[in-house]
Amino acid sequence: MKKKGLSELVEVLLQEVAEFKNIDKDVVLDSLKDALSSAARRYLQLQNRVDVDIDVETGEVSVFLRVEVVDDYPEYDLDMSAEEVAELDEGYMLVQNAQRFNENAQHGDFLEMEIPIANFGRQAIQTAKQFLIQRVKEAERAQIYESYKNKVGMLITGTVMRTEKRAHYVSIGPNVEGVLLESGQIRKEKLKRGSPVKAIIESVNEASRAGSQIVLSRTSGKFLEELFRQEVPEIAEGTVEIKGTARDPGFRAKIxxxxxxxxxxxxxxxxxxxxxRVQSIVRELSNERIDIVHWSEELPTYIRRALSPANVSRIFDVEGVQRSVVVVSDADLAQTIGRNGQNVRLASNLLGRTIDVFGESDWAEKTEEEKQIIIQPRSEDLRKEQKEAGKSLKELFDEENTSTSKTDELDGIEAMVQAGEDAAVEQDLEDADEMVPLDRENLEN
Structure with missing residues (x-):
């Protein structure tokens, strides 16, 4: 058969995969062979192996059944899997089945017959079509995964193609789509079909039958980093290094x-x-305010810079845990904490430690005992350390020599910490609902 004379089945199958333009031709060809083989088995109502030959130059297609005729299936090694046994069984046909095609077939004969693909029937055609589409889509997914698995964290620019269930589907390459889920979207921005959009590749899934394999994000700290890397040559060249980021996407960030x-x-x-440079990034992030912090290996200096422009007068490091207590001037207290605790929360995330903030007058009114309680490890501090280090709460208390192994003593310490917190002077700031964490200098008023 010449290519123009191919059966309706082959024509239909080739049309179905025409949209997958990036798939290797050999993959499509192998998938077509498998689809025709599947259709032939359905047509014959057999599970035997069917060979398909396609001449890519002439378009000639041949479908053959090639089996060995046997009285019974041979016995196989007991160590073989069911899949391996089934694959070997495909090469054999029982005598009674073989005589459907050749009434003289006997045990030991080799049966070979060509199957006219034009006779497969509508149901077989539909089966072959579904099989081929599935195989080609699997190949496409595998190809996308191989192409993008090492691009996680990369900044891309795409175009919004459609929106479904609050998720934006973004074209990021020929026949390649990424999905910007609601969690990866900046809340106050609205993206429409046809809108250009920048994002980072957050993850690439190897097997995703529904939706996109490539997950995008505009809310991660990595996205902020990559925008600075793109905009600031000194960062791209490595002269300036990004040491950390913290974001409240669309509202405020620290880098x-x-x-x-x-x-x-x-x-x-x-x-x-x-x-x-920074204004270009601010516009990209829907006017997200960005604080640029000069990093320092000296923790007190780094803390002061992270909380700038607040006037930090004292810093107490809570020994053994990632928490610090900071005292600032009363005039700077509201600004240090920020609206709904935003500023101190971002500073905590940037520093990688909890920061508790007190005003000068509030701190001065506390007794030495209250101050000591505040700068001691709290139960939640120890639980956090326990989670990170994989240690028990009791072991952490023992290491700090703050308790014995008795459970009631641990409960007593937790109650004591709670009492100390309850004894703290009330703050007149509605935005300071939470106390947040920081390096010990001394406990003088």
Whole structure:
């Protein structure tokens, strides 16, 4: 058969996969062979192996049944799996079945017959079509995974193609779509069909039968990093290093930077001439306010910079855990905490430790005993350390010599901490509902 004379089945199958333009031709060809083989088995109502030959130059297609005729299936090694046994059985046909095609077939004969694909029937055609589409889609998914699995964290620019159930589907390449889930969207921005959009590739799923394999994000700290890397040449070149980020997407963010060249100010490099560099990023993030922090290996210095422009007067490091207590001027207290605790929460995330903030007058009114309780490890601190270190709460208390192994003593410490917190002077700030964590200097008023 010449290509123009192919059966309706082959024509239909080739049309069905025409949209998968990026799939390797050999993959499509192998999938077509498997689809025709599946259709032939359905047509014959047998599970035997069917061979399909396709001449890619002439378009000639041949479908053959090639089996060995047997009285009974042979016995196989007991170690073989059911799948391996089934595959071997495909090469054999029982005598009674073989005589359907050749009445003289006997045990030991080899039966070979060509199957006219034009006779497969509508149901067999539908089965072959579904099989082929499934195989080609699987190949497409595998190809996308191989192409994008090493691009996680990469900044991409795409176009919004459609929106379904609050998820935006974004074209990021020829026949490649990424999905921007609600969790990856900046809350106050609205993306419409045809809108250009930047995002990072957050994850790539190897097997995803529904939806997109590639998950995008505009809310992660990595997205902020990549925007700065794109906008600031010193970061792209490695002269300025990003040490950490913290975000409340669409509202406020903090990014810590360090210069590897003493002649270059890392903060100034990120801000740019007349603020042009950072303003470009702010616009991309729907006017998200960005605090650029000069990173320091000295924790007290880093804490002060993370809370800037607040006037931090004292810092107490809570020994053995990732928490610090900070005392600031009363005038700076509201600004330090921020609206709904936003500023101190972002600073905590940037620093990787909890920060508790007190005003000067509030701290001065506390007794020495109350101050000691505040700067001691709390039960929640120890639970956090326990989770990170895989240790029991009792072991952590023992290491700090703050309790014995008795359960009632642990309960007593927790109650004591709670009492200390309850004894803290009330703050007149509605935005300071939570106390947040920070380096010990001394306990003097």
């Amino acid at each position: 810590a930077v360090l210069s590897r060249d003493s002649r270059i100010d890392p903060v100034g490099a990120c801000v740019g001439m007349r603020g042009m």
